Amino acid sequence: MNPLALLQNALVVGAVLFALGLVGMLARRNLIVMFLSAELMLQGVSVSLVAWSRFHGDWGGQVLVIFVLTVAACEAAIALVLVLQAFARTGRLDAAAWQALREDNLARSVDRELPAVETVPLTFPRLTPAGVRPAADEDELLQREHV
């Protein structure tokens, strides 16, 4: 296998994952999706580190990825607790709910009016009737009523 080609392909995969995480971190407003994007960036970095580790024949990259895993676990614990506290205060997972923390000279971001979510009425499947309805025997019906 060509080691340089493997290195380049893996580095491109890592770069794509990192860029995707960056876009998610910048664009999304849900705090939890923002943290998922941060984790996606960490995954991109891990792929790059392991690719360099493989290319150089050195364990350093893999050891560093183990520490990345550790720090990611700590970060997730602390961050999710903070997200829960933020949710308990505002009732929303919205990053814009905390825009009072912005700088003085920045404009306040105002939400646009959103169109209502179209609610699709629930439709359940109906079984098509199968077989033939049995012919009612009038005598038997009469007898049943007496019973």
Add this chain to the structure above:
Amino acid sequence: MIVAALPLPAPGTILTASVAAAAASLWLLLPRGAERRLARWAGAALGAAALAGLVLTGRRLGGLGEEAVFLVVSLVAVISGAATVVSRSPVYAAIWFALALAGVAGVLLVLGAQFLGVATIVVYAGAILVMFLFVLMLAQPSGMAPYDRVSNEPLLAAVAGAVLLGLLSLVVGRLSAETSACCRLPSRATALKAADAAGGPPVAVAADPLAADHVARLGGELFGRHLLAVEVAGVLLLVALVGSIAIVSRHGDPSGELAAPGGTRR
């Protein structure tokens, strides 16, 4: 190869076009208020075109089986990562992220990091992601929240991601064997040959990531050369544990409904 026989434009052109297509696809796919089915289909088509361009500019690995495996796992990782970013529902985003983790674990396995591939699945998908889902279930208001249906500046975010990806892939494409192999340790065979020629023991031998006792060697490196860092990581885990409990118990539930009876509150 068939691909090489086709009259393709230069790799740089394909790369630029696919990065631009990826940015446009993300811009179309990011939630922006109203549901637009046409934009979604156009975004998916552009994303597929961008992925095809990136695959075309990828280097040949040599073996067909390895190429196929690497292609499949990296496509799973990248497509699920994109779906994580653009899903409107955070629960679906978390599920897509689990699939992206599976793809990343596959890439790590192809790269020869067996322990890290398994650890990614166990630690990330098994522990961290489940914690995310717990918090989602605790904190998700009913229905689709309005802040999940809009994005902050989707155009600027997509352009920023495209610029970053373009620069990184430019640097990656310029890597050559001469410049990047400066610090590369000799492989075991080369080192043994050199040692035989010199008549002495080899000084530095590259670690063989594909060795049978891969995990043992990684553990030896981790607990030998990086022992202090392991201790520091342990302290970090303890601090995170204590800190998260302290944050919850100090500021949690302002109404006091959830406080344990008889619990001390500061």
